[in-house]
Amino acid sequence: MNFSSRLLEDAVAEFSKLPGVGQKTALRLVLHLLNQQSEDVEKFSQAITRLRNEIKYCKVCHNISDLHICEICSAVKRDKSIICVVEDTRDVMAIENTNQYTGMYHVLGGLISPIDGVGPSDLNIESLVDRVKSGETGEIILALSATMEGDTTIFYLYKKLKEFNLPITTIARGIAFGGELEYVDEITLGRSIATRIPYENSLVK
Amino acid sequence: MNFSSRLLEDAVAEFSKLPGVGQKTALRLVLHLLNQQSEDVEKFSQAITRLRNEIKYCKVCHNISDLHICEICSAVKRDKSIICVVEDTRDVMAIENTNQYTGMYHVLGGLISPIDGVGPSDLNIESLVDRVKSGETGEIILALSATMEGDTTIFYLYKKLKEFNLPITTIARGIAFGGELEYVDEITLGRSIATRIPYENSLVK
Known part of the structure; x- marks a missing residue:
């Protein structure tokens, strides 16, 4: 693409690095940000930098957390x-x-x-x-x-x-709820027969 | 969605504001950035802030430009x-x-x-x-x-x-090159007959 501005090209290049984002999508996102208020764009880029620099991982379960021990690990009821x-x-x-x-x-x-x-x-x-x-x-x-x-x-x-x-x-692996048998792939269907369970067991609350 | 961290939630909320980006996509993009080096994330967010704050628009044609008069407007050959x-x-x-x-x-x-x-x-x-x-x-x-x-x-x-x-x-409006007649909508096809041009004129270099 022929960019009319190096700043534009840089921003598009950065966005293109994201998974599933091509150059055309990147350009659309960048032009959208360009039309926003300066403070909103500042908020956007700060949210990313803060996330990267201040994020913690729970010392017990390694889940993303704001604290050293996450809410799930410190919950009494679990x-x-x-x-x-x-x-x-x-x-x-x-x-x-x-x-x-x-x-x-x-x-x-x-x-x-x-x-x-x-x-x-x-x-x-x-x-x-x-x-x-x-x-x-x-x-x-x-x-x-x-x-x-x-x-x-x-x-x-x-x-x-x-x-x-x-x-x-x-x-458990098997056919999904709402799934029609004829569209299920052979491996899943075959395994779901091999690992069948008593009907009463499938009625868990 | 139940976010385990407010920082994560904020970043996902900012990404969700982009056109065509839902919460699930936003989360995927944010987690991708979280896995990158801190400097790369810094570069990403700086490219956006710089673009928004330093971008200029050509005074003649209003195209995005790094200069006050863009390259196209200042080109001698055009x-x-x-x-x-x-x-x-x-x-x-x-x-x-x-x-x-x-x-x-x-x-x-x-x-x-x-x-x-x-x-x-x-x-x-x-x-x-x-x-x-x-x-x-x-x-x-x-x-x-x-x-x-x-x-x-x-x-x-x-x-x-x-x-x-x-x-x-x-x-010119009409059927696209490579387009098959039977799939063209009626308005386009009708107008392309009404605005037909002499065959010789369609052979421009």
Whole structure:
């Protein structure tokens, strides 16, 4: 693109680095900001800088937090005996939104992915083992994505954690609610038959 | 959404204000920035603030520029006798990319749109009339979108400019190159028959 201004070009280049944002979208976003009040743009850029520089991670579960111990870890009412292991803070938010879970979390900060150069030592696995070692835990739920990376990570964690003789569970995989059978892929459908459960068990409150 | 941090919530709220960016996309972008180096995030937010505070608009054509007179207006080689009137800087970039036009531009900064509260006085129309009055101009091309707002603006400009007895043209409307007749809407197809041109004229270099 032929930019009429270097400042414009720089801003578009920065926006283009964001995931899923191409040059045309970046230009549209930048021109939108250019039409806003100067104070609003200042607020926008300050929110980003402050986030990056002042954000803390919970010392227990590694979730994003404003405090050293996050609200979930310091809550009195939650069940401290279950740890739900997730990839990142988005998964915590998604599970919290279901209102179905009242235990603790542990945020890995990613998944094992040799192709991206992410090994077990890059994730918050050591601290998970330490938490389990401390003896408070009664069950570990592995709530990771049903992808190659997710499965690799689940297998690695299982091997690391099985020595503690705790129930290690993974979230159920199968056809989604509202999903029509004929559109479900073969692997999911096949596995959902193999891992079928008694009808009464599917009626949980 | 339940955010685990106010800083995170603020940043997501700011990103959600951008056009076409919902809360989920905003969260994805913010978490991406959070994973970047602090200096890179600083660069990102500075590029935006600098753009907003230091940007200039060309005094002649109102295009975005780093100088008081933009490169196109100060170019010696360009044809000063033709002014192409466009909505915003994106249109200038699009036309420049065609390499088919060597005249001047005039950026209106929007289109007349009563529903959005944009009237003729909010656009750079007075300065266009002044440019034409100065006598250097031999033709005015109205290159505006083929929408209700575009047509309203074209009609307004035509009435304002016709007293100068100059050729006032609009860019051709019709079926796009590569377009198949059966998929073209009726208005476009009907108008493209009514405004047909001699075959030889369609063979411009």
